[in-house]
Amino acid sequence: MKATAKPGKAVSQTFRLDDLMQMAREEGRIVAEDAARRLGVTVQTIRRDLLTLSERGKLTRVHGGAVLPSGTANIGYDDRRALYAAEKAAIAEACAAAIPENAAIFMNIGTTMEAVAARLLGHKNLVVVTNNINVANILVANPGCEIVVAGGQLRRADGGLVGPLANRIVEQFKFDLAVIGCSAIDGDGDLLDFDMMEVGVSQTAIRRARKTVLVADHSKFARTAPARIASLADIATFFTDQPLAAPLAERCREWGTDVVVSGGRQVAASG
Structure with missing residues (x-):
């Protein structure tokens, strides 16, 4: 997954959440600083997005980012x-x-x-x-x-x-x-x-x-x-x-x- 934003143009939250889930599926985890760089937003924005996904049960928050809650269930x-x-x-x-x-x-x-x-x-x-x-x-x-x-x-x-x-x-x-x-x-x-x-x-x-x-x-x-x-x-x-x-x-x-x-x-x- 190689999602990156154009310089000066942030990705909307809906697209960011989709991109973050794709990152998690492909790479196993999300590092907040790396995701912020790739999506052209601040680390704080990514942390809020990860909190949203965590509250929806899509990801599990860990230090520095998030992972798939895949300890007991596989990816589709x-x-x-x-x-x-x-x-x-x-x-x-x-x-x-x-x-x-x-x-x-x-x-x-x-x-x-x-x-x-x-x-x-x-x-x-x-x-x-x-x-x-x-x-x-x-x-x-x-x-x-x-x-x-x-x-x-x-x-x-x-x-x-x-x-x-x-x-x-x-x-x-x-x-x-x-x-x-x-x-x-x-x-x-x-x-x-x-x-x-x-x-x-x-x-x-x-x-x-x-x-x-x-x-x-x-x-x-x-x-x-x-x-x-x-x-x-x-x-x-x-x-x-x-x-x-x-x-x-x-x-x-x-x-x-x-x-x-x-x-x-x-x-x-x-x-």
Whole structure:
């Protein structure tokens, strides 16, 4: 989101509130001084706007700005699909290039996973097990792909299938590779999500896979979620779009987690 005001011309409050919400969705938080500069208004004006949005339940005020009240609820799926589309495409391209043909893989829920699926249409002799209806619909166009949909409780918001039935189906397989996404990554390297039933399916897939890879863009580091899926220590390769902070990059090196940044390798696993 690159909203900026023309010199000497402030944005009206209605447009400012929309712009501030877009900033929050894309970047995870709003820094009042930065938002004031970008929108051509005073910091005091932005603080009043953030108070308005907080009173409406749209944002949560924090020191220096505000964040989405997303500790227990995710951003809408259509909004997520529109965010960082180019970055997700680069991540998906790198991930798909690393997926061999003649393999059995698991793919979970998420908009980045849809991007990966679109780049597997030329792969041959794949068996893909997924709890993501959107991924299954994309892969239908690949005649060289056998698709197994893990039946379960349908989450209408994003086409996800979750719950005990999905778990039981996933448990019947041994995957060469589990490709997973997440909603947030904290500073300790824990992978987080919002739905406990979705987390359960992803954890089952990780246990049933010889190797697990993660696809997630940089915005996941600015967000939080309540349920833990796994750690980056459990991941063989992490495909992302920006370099990790130095402390986490060092931990990935110690864990042997390979980090691939938009096709360029940042951290090579030891050994």
